[in-house]
Each structure stands twice: as C-alpha cells, then as structure tokens.
Amino acid sequence: MADTHLDRDVLSALQEVMEDEYSTLLDTFLADSTERLSQLHKADDAETLGATAHSFKGSCSNMGAIRLAELCNQLEQRSKQKSLEGIEKLISEIDSEFAIIRPLYEEERQRSLADSATVRRF
Amino acid sequence: MTNVQPLEPLTILIAEDSAADRMLLSSIVRRQGHEVLTAANGAEAVEAFRLQRPQLVLMDAMMPVMDGFEAARQIKALAGETLVPIIFLTSLTESEALARCLEAGGDDFLAKPYNQVILAAKIKAMDRLRRLQATVLEQRDQIARHHDYLLNEQRVAKAVFDKVAHSGCLNAPNIRYLQSPYALFNGDLLLAAFTPAGDMHVLLGDFTGHGLPAAVGAMPLAEVFYGMTAKGYGLSETLREMNAKLKRILPVDMFCCATLLCLSFQRRSVEVWNGGMPDGYLHSIASGERTPLTARHLPLGVLSPQTFDDRTEVFPMAVGDRVFLLSDGVIDTCDANEQLFGVERLQRVFAANRRPDQLFEEIEQALRDFRGEARDDVSMVEVSLLEAAQLSPPALVYSDSGQSCPLDWSVSFEFRAATLKRFNPLPYLLQLLLEVHGLRAQSGALYSVLAELYSNALEHGVLGLDSSLKRDASGFARYYQQRNARLDELQDGYVRVHLQVAPKGEGGCLTIRVEDSGKGFDVDRVMARPLDGARLSGRGVSLIRQLSRNANWSDDGRSARVEFFWEALA
Amino acid sequence: MSVVTEVSPDGQKLTISIRGRFDFAKHQEFRESYEDKELSAVVVDLKDATYLDSSALGMLLLLRDHAGGDDSDIRVVNSSSDVKKILAISNFDKLFDIS
Numbered sequence: 176m177a178d179t180h181l182d183r184d185v186l187s188a189l190q191e192v193m194e195d196e197y198s199t200l201l202d203t204f205l206a207d208s209t210e211r212l213s214q215l216h217k218a219d220d221a222e223t224l225g226a227t228a229h230s231f232k233g234s235c236s237n238m239g240a241i242r243l244a245e246l247c248n249q250l251e252q253r254s255k256q257k258s259l260e261g262i263e264k265l266i267s268e269i270d271s272e273f274a275i276i277r278p279l280y281e282e283e284r285q286r287s288l289a290d291s292a293t294v295r296r297f
Numbered sequence: 298m299t300n301v302q303p304l305e306p307l308t309i310l311i312a313e314d315s316a317a318d319r320m321l322l323s324s325i326v327r328r329q330g331h332e333v334l335t336a337a338n339g340a341e342a343v344e345a346f347r348l349q350r351p352q353l354v355l356m357d358a359m360m361p362v363m364d365g366f367e368a369a370r371q372i373k374a375l376a377g378e379t380l381v382p383i384i385f386l387t388s389l390t391e392s393e394a395l396a397r398c399l400e401a402g403g404d405d406f407l408a409k410p411y412n413q414v415i416l417a418a419k420i421k422a423m424d425r426l427r428r429l430q431a432t433v434l435e436q437r438d439q440i441a442r443h444h445d446y447l448l449n450e451q452r453v454a455k456a457v458f459d460k461v462a463h464s465g466c467l468n469a470p471n472i473r474y475l476q477s478p479y480a481l482f483n484g485d486l487l488l489a490a491f492t493p494a495g496d497m498h499v500l501l502g503d504f505t506g507h508g509l510p511a512a513v514g515a516m517p518l519a520e521v522f523y524g525m526t527a528k529g530y531g532l533s534e535t536l537r538e539m540n541a542k543l544k545r546i547l548p549v550d551m552f553c554c555a556t557l558l559c560l561s562f563q564r565r566s567v568e569v570w571n572g573g574m575p576d577g578y579l580h581s582i583a584s585g586e587r588t589p590l591t592a593r594h595l596p597l598g599v600l601s602p603q604t605f606d607d608r609t610e611v612f613p614m615a616v617g618d619r620v621f622l623l624s625d626g627v628i629d630t631c632d633a634n635e636q637l638f639g640v641e642r643l644q645r646v647f648a649a650n651r652r653p654d655q656l657f658e659e660i661e662q663a664l665r666d667f668r669g670e671a672r673d674d675v676s677m678v679e680v681s682l683l684e685a686a687q688l689s690p691p692a693l694v695y696s697d698s699g700q701s702c703p704l705d706w707s708v709s710f711e712f713r714a715a716t717l718k719r720f721n722p723l724p725y726l727l728q729l730l731l732e733v734h735g736l737r738a739q740s741g742a743l744y745s746v747l748a749e750l751y752s753n754a755l756e757h758g759v760l761g762l763d764s765s766l767k768r769d770a771s772g773f774a775r776y777y778q779q780r781n782a783r784l785d786e787l788q789d790g791y792v793r794v795h796l797q798v799a800p801k802g803e804g805g806c807l808t809i810r811v812e813d814s815g816k817g818f819d820v821d822r823v824m825a826r827p828l829d830g831a832r833l834s835g836r837g838v839s840l841i842r843q844l845s846r847n848a849n850w851s852d853d854g855r856s857a858r859v860e861f862f863w864e865a866l867a
Numbered sequence: 868m869s870v871v872t873e874v875s876p877d878g879q880k881l882t883i884s885i886r887g888r889f890d891f892a893k894h895q896e897f898r899e900s901y902e903d904k905e906l907s908a909v910v911v912d913l914k915d916a917t918y919l920d921s922s923a924l925g926m927l928l929l930l931r932d933h934a935g936g937d938d939s940d941i942r943v944v945n946s947s948s949d950v951k952k953i954l955a956i957s958n959f960d961k962l963f964d965i966s
Contacts, residue, residue, distance in 0.1 A: 185410070192324050192413070200324075204317035226359055233388045234315045236410040505921040549932045550925025554957065573957040595958045599928065604937070 180276050185239030186283060195291065201284045204238050205277065212273060215250075215266055224262070225254035238280075243272045307424060308332040310351040312342035312368060313386060314360040318409070322355060322386070325413050329420070339363025343371045351381070353423055355407070358387045358398060366401035373402040380430035382423035386411075451509055458484075458512045461519045465490045466690070469497070474678040475657055484511030485624045485676035486553075488519055490526040491690035493727060493744035495562060498526045498535070499680055501622045502555040502597075503574065514553060517542050518597075528724040529744050532559045532568050533607040536597070540605045543598030552598040556590070556622050560614070562685035563745060563840055566773070567620055570609045572596045576640070577622040579612055580653065587647055588612065588770075590620070611777045613770055614682045619653060626675035627664070638667050690741065702734045704805060707797040714787045717755060723748055726794065733798055735805050735863035742844040743807075743861060749837045750811040750857050751792065756780060758813025758855060759790040764837075790814045803865030809845075810858045817853030870896040874904075884912040891922040898929065906934040914945035919953050931962060942966070 190197045211231045218224040232247035246269050253262055309331045313319040316337075323333045334351055336342035340363045342356065354372060358365040369383050382404040387395075398406060404426070405419050466489045467474060474487055486502035500522055504511035518539055525535040536557060543553055554573035561567070571577065573596035576589040594606055614620075628638055646663045650656050657677060664675075708729070712722055727744050730736055736743060756762045760783040766776040795810040823838055842848045845859035870893055871884040883900050885893065901909070909930065913919070931939050942964040946954065954965055 189321065192321070192328060194324075196320070196324060200317060200320050203320055207315060207317050229388065230315060230359060233386075233409040234317050236388065237318050237321055239410075505925050550922070550929045552925070552928070554921075575956060592956050592958055595961055599962070601937075 179241050180243075180272070181279050181283075182239035182241050189238070190287060197287050198284050201280050201287075204234060205280055207234060208273060212270065215269065221254045221259060225251050228254060240272075240276050243269065243276060246272055305424070306330050306332060307353050307420070308334065308349065308351040309420070310334045310336065310342060310345055310349075310354045312336040312339065312345075312354065312360065312365065313357040314338055315357075318357075318386075318411075322411060325411060325416060326355070326420075329413075329417050331420075339365060339368030342368045343375070346372045346381075347375055352427060353420065354381060354383045356383050356385050356403070358385050366397060369398075369401040369403055378434060380427050382427055384419055384423065454509050454512045458515060461516050462486055462488065465523060466497070471497075471681045471683045472499070472678065473657060474676070475661070476674070476676045484515070485626070485674045486515045486518065486555075487676060487678055488522050489680075490523055492526055492559075493529045493740050494748055495685060495690055495741050495745065497558075497560045497562075497680070498522070498532065499558040499560065499620075499622075499678065500555055501574065501624065501676060501678055502553050503624045503674075503676075504553045505551050510551070514543060514547055514551060514598075517546060518553065525724075529727050529748075530724050531721055532557055532570055532609050534721055536570055536607045537602065537605060540597045540600065540607075541602045544601060547598050552596040554592075554596040554625075556592075557609075558620060558622075558680060559609075560620070560680060560682060562682060564837075565614055565616075565682065566611055567614050567682070568609045568611045569620075570594065570607070575623060575625050575628055577620060578647070579614070580619045580621060581615065582617045582619075582653065583615060590622075608781055609777075611773055613767070613773050616682055616684055619679050619681045621656070621679050622677070624674060624676040627660070627677065638664060642667065702732055703798065704733070704800055705798065707795065709796075710794045711791050712794070713791045714789055717759065717790065717792060718784055718787055722794070723751060726796070730796065730798075730807065733805070733807070736807060736861065739861060739863070746841050746845045746859055746861075747809065749841050750809065750859070751794070753837055753857070754792045754811050754813035754815075757818065758815030759787070759792060760784060761815060801862065804863040806863075807861040808858065809860075810856060812852070812856040815855060817855040820850045820854045823854075869893060870900050872900040880908045880910065881906060882910045882912055884915065886915040888918045888920075889913070889916045889923040889926075890918065890920045894922065894926060897926050901930060901933060907940065909934055909939070909941045911941065911943045912945055913943060913947070913950055916947070916950060919950045924953075924957055924959065927959070927963065 189200065193200050208231070211227060211234075214227045215224065215231070218227060228247045228250040232244050232251060235241075235244035235247060246265065250262070250265050250269065253259075253265060309326050311319060311322050311326065311333060313322060313335075314337050319335055319337070323335060326333050334345050334349055336345045338360045342354070342360075343363070345351070346354070354369075356365045356369055360368070365385060369385075372381060372383065383402060384405045384407050385398040385403045386407050386409065387398065388409045395406065404423060407416055407419060466472070467487065469489065469491075472489055476485060476487065484504060486500065486504070488498075488500040488502075490498050492498060502515070502518065504514050521539045521542055522535060525538060530538075539555075552573075556569070556571045556574045556577050559568040567579065569577070569579075569590050571590055571592040572594035573592050576591050579588040579590060580586075581588070590610075593610075600606070623643075628640055628643065642663060643660070646656075646659050650659055656679065660677065710722065710726075712720070716722075723744070726747060727740070730743060731740060757764060760780060762776060762780055762783070764776075766772045766779070791814045793810075793812040795808075795812075797808040799806055799808075841857070841859060845861055848857070848859045850857050869886045871886070873882045873884070874880070875882070881901060881904060883897070885897075911927070911930070927941075927943070931941055934941060943954070943959075944966050946965060951965065954960060954963075959965065
C-alpha cells in the first residue's frame, strides 16, 4: 500500500506538458472523478463496478493519485470474484481517499493560477 | 520530459472516454508536433475516422457505446489496404486481454500512466510501418500499370505479327497446323507460299526467346520469304538472303532456328533445310516409314554470308505422303517431376498411329495425358503432297496497267561456270517475261518450263548427272550429293538462254531456246518412253511437252526449243 | 556463385565454369566473367550444368564474338548427354569444340 497520496513528480510533469491548460486539466479530473464515484455507488452489478473501477484507475494513475489508483485496482480485482462481500467497505475507502486528495488538487490548481498570474505581470 | 519531434506531422485520432485522460494525451501528442482529433467513445471514433481519415489512432480499450475492440475492427475495415496503425491505451495487464487487442487489429499498446517518451517512440515506429505499407501499395500499383502497358504492347505486336505470319497460303488444302501460345502469342513463325511454278515453300521458325523479341525478328524474315518465293527463287537463295538479313539486323545472341521445305507437286519431291530445329519426319504412306529430317545446319542469323551453308537435302514423295514438322515446345513440355515429354513419347504416338489424319489429335491427346506444362510455344505443321491439280495457287497480282509492255524483242544470255555455281537466273528471266502482259496468265507454266529446261541443261547437260539415279530414295540422295559436288568443282561449261517475243496476229508468241555445253542425249529414245506417272525421274521432258507448245530438241539433245502463245487481250 | 572463372598461371587461358541451370538468369554474370579480359583461349566447363536453353546458346555466341568470332578458340567441355544433345541439334559443334 503506497503512502504517498499524490506523486508531486507526476504533477510537475503534467504541468510542463499542459502549460496554460494545467488548471483546466485538474478541473476536468476533479469533475470526472466526482462523476465516477457516483457511478461506483450506483453500480448494481459486478461487471459495471469492475469497468468503472478500471476506468477510474487509469485516470488516477495518469494524474499521480497513487493510492487512489491502487484502491481502484483492488476494487476491480474484487469485483471479478464470486462473492461481493466487503465491497462496500472498499468503496467507502475510495471515497475517503478522494476526500483527502481533492483539497490537494485544488491547492495545486490555485498555486498554478497564481504562478501564471505572476509571470504575466512581467 | 523532452519533446521528440517526428519526421512528419501526422493527424492522430485519440479515442478515450475519460475527459482528463483525453485532454492530457491530446496535449502530449500536440507537443510532439501532430494534429489531434478526439472522440469520447467507439462510435465517435469510427465516425471521426470516416470523415477525417487520420493516419494513426490511439484507442482506449474500454469505452461506452462502442468499445475499443469493435471500433478498431470497423476502422481497419474502412481503411482497407492502407495501414492505419492503432495503438491501444490500456491498463489491461492480463495477457488474454492483450491478445484481444491484437485480434481486433491493434498494432501496439500504450500503458497507463502515459509515458511521453515511450509514446513518441511508438508513434515513430508505427509511422515507419505505415509509410512502408504505403510504398508497397504504390509500387504494386506501378507494377500493375506497367504490366498493363506491356500487355498492350504485346497485343499490338500480335496484331502485326498475325498479319505477317498468316498471309501466304497456310490455308491451302494440303496444310494442317496447330499453334498454341506460351504467352500472349505464339512466336513460332509458320509461313507458306506458292512459287510461280506452283511449288510450295514452307517455313517453321523459332526465334530465341518468345513473345515480343521473337516477333521483332519475324517481320524481316517473312518479308524475304514471301518476296523471294513469289519471284521464283529457290530455297538456297532464299536461305542465303534470310540468313544474311538476320545476321545483319539481329544482336549477336539472337538467332532463328528454322526448317524450310520446298514441296514440288510436279516433281514429286521435297527439298529440306533444317537449322537447329528438332527432327521433322517424312512419312511415306505406302511403306509406313518415317524418315527423320535432322538438323544439319546452324540456325539462321549465326554465320556470316561467307560461311553460311545453304545445301539442302532432297527426298522423293508419293501422292499422299506427308512431312511433319514441330517446334521444340512439344518436346520440352514438362511435367511436375521435371520430366520432358521427349522424343521417345512422340515416336510412340507415331508408332501407334493408324490413321494419318488423326495424327495431330493423337499428339495433342498425348500431351494432355502427359499432364505437362508447356514451357515454350508449341507449333506443329503437316504438309501433304497432293495431286498438282488439287491445288490452286492464287493468281499473281501486278501493279502496272500493262499499257507500255515490250511486244517485239529478243535477248540472249550465256551463263558460264562461275555463274552457274552461285546464281539462279530464273527469277530474273521470269520477271523479264512477265513484262509482257499477254504472258502473265501463263506465268505458272512459263516458270515450270523454264525451270525444267534450265535444270535439265545444267544437271544433265553441263554436270553430266544421270537422271536414272533418281530411281529410289537413296538414289535421290546420291543424285543431289553428286550435283552439289560437281557444281562445286565446275570449271568450264555454259548454259545459253535465248528469248524471243514477237507479235502474232492479235496476240503474240514467245520462243525459248536453251542450249548447254554437255554431251547431249538420245532424243528419240526419251521421246519414245511412255508418260509414267509413278516414276521418280524422267518427268521433266513430259512436263515440258505438256505445258508448252511445239517442244523440240536438236543438236543431239543439247538444244531445246519451246513456244508459248497468247491471244489478244480484252 | 554459379559462374566461376579461373585464369591459368600464364594468363593465356580462361576457364568459365557454370553451375546449375545455364539460362537467362546467368546472363549478366556470364558476360562479366569475360568482358574485361583479353581473351586467347577460353574453356567453358559444363560439368555442373544441369540444363541449357536457347539463351545459353546466345550467351555462347556473345562470348565467341568477343573472343574474335571466326578466329576464336573456345572449347565447351564436360557436357552431359542432355546438354550434348541440345548442342548437337543446334549444330553448335560447327562453331565450338565440344566434348
């Protein structure tokens, strides 16, 4: 289980690639993730659950949310098993993890906007 | 992370349902210098491809509406033979899932989280493949176009070749032939034409190579053949001319194997020259025997005129006898085990043949049974000796109006030893006489008589050959060997030809006198012999008497005189 | 290599050996084996030649032309019976010394 919630190296790489669009990317990810979380809660069969978890896992890994990606992976594997026992617990862990990293991304977003504003002044 | 600039900017379609991932990937790809199209699901991806035809696709495997696998299948179908590389974006790790990607037409994978360096490398590699495929297709199309041009050139050549090869008298009733082509057309040359005397010249030729290169040499050869045959030149002169022409115009490594025949219905003989062709066969109906006509000469176009050998062999023929010639395409037909059809099999067909009319069909059947593959053009021809009356040579066509023709004249020639050896005066004499319009209708008889008088004067007179040698087949061969030998050694002697044309009534009269320096013969004894159709020799005198008027011999047979008359022309 | 050349120590005799099918595919190789050389005596060794077609005959004519035409001295040796038959039908023994 990874201790890091957010991989800062990934974030700086993302910023370099996205340049002015960095903050938009973060916004998009947060909106996307909110949508996926609600899909997870709404899912009523193992297949949908697994597919959503898989998809979410991919985004998280791209955005540096290491622990969240790992949790999604666990959910994906679990949903393939016969018994869906204990899956509610996993989903709530995912909720919690997202609750932790969400403010971190928003902070990151603010910082990047301030930085670019500073730059523009000159 | 470094920017890796590709050689050429591409249009890349990104199909990814996660908005954040889609945005990220688009930026990465744009930074690498490419144009980006996006789609959020499989159906959008297929539509985007159909409308914009990107060169490369980055495809998420799991998407709503239509997943990546189905979208990939449809895009590959739309792309047809063009290669549009599809790189699957996936966090799938199970090998089964990866195999699905390949089956669906995926060309590579990119794992999440996206690694820019790896992505750039993969795009570059896929682009190389894409361009390779494009080059292959372009070259294939170029080759196909070029092939079409070549086929068309061959069609044109075939049209010209057919005109050349099939003018002449191949459709005469005594000729049967079969030609089947290896490629677009059969490059074997099969020519036949009547001489003014009513003899028939036949040529079966096989140039090195086939198709177009073979056709190129055929035209000048055919021109010489038809031209000289029509003028009354014999085989030897025609051969010398054909060889010289080919030697002059063809490259060193091109030549023409050929068999030439001169069939004389009047003299009941066939004269043969075979240069490099497989054995022909002279089939005697009465005895059933087949005499092979073997190649004794190099093909045409190899030797210089000084070293060319124009000596022919002469064989007697009875009515109904046939000469069979074939090109080596028949013998070289070979089966799956590289076994050749070969001469032995051909001989077996000959041996089993009961009805001569069926021979062609039996050979064809044997070739089919052999289940062989022809490696060359296949040609077969069979020429029979019919009664002279059964053949009707076409009338000679004249290009002048005959208004200004000589009506009252005479000329004398004396051909001495050096000339007799190498020169045949008959075509010239005939040309001269055909200037007289009134004689044209009798050109056949005229030529036959002239030829007979001249050959009697030369062979029996000057060379002293005994015509009774021509009693049988082996005697025939000996006769002609002796003829050639004595001609080679000739030092003295002459043949004189006097021609006189004078008006007579409304028409005119031609008087021909031929004298030789020989010993003469017992005229009365020869005249007393009955006309015997079956004998091989002695036909000459009766021929002369039949075809001309007032034939008479004097000076102990050393001088012969005949007349031809014609009426006024309409 | 299917066309092998060998020059005698005194530089006077060139031996060209053909391996496999002697046909049009060997055209360039065959020509290159002699075209830059001054030729006096030439030997064409057909010991390992399996087959001879009309283009091979043409190639021999080119060699002969290059080596002096009527003044050339070319021997064709070690021909198999099949090859000999082909050379016999085309009467090439009148141009080349064949054994």
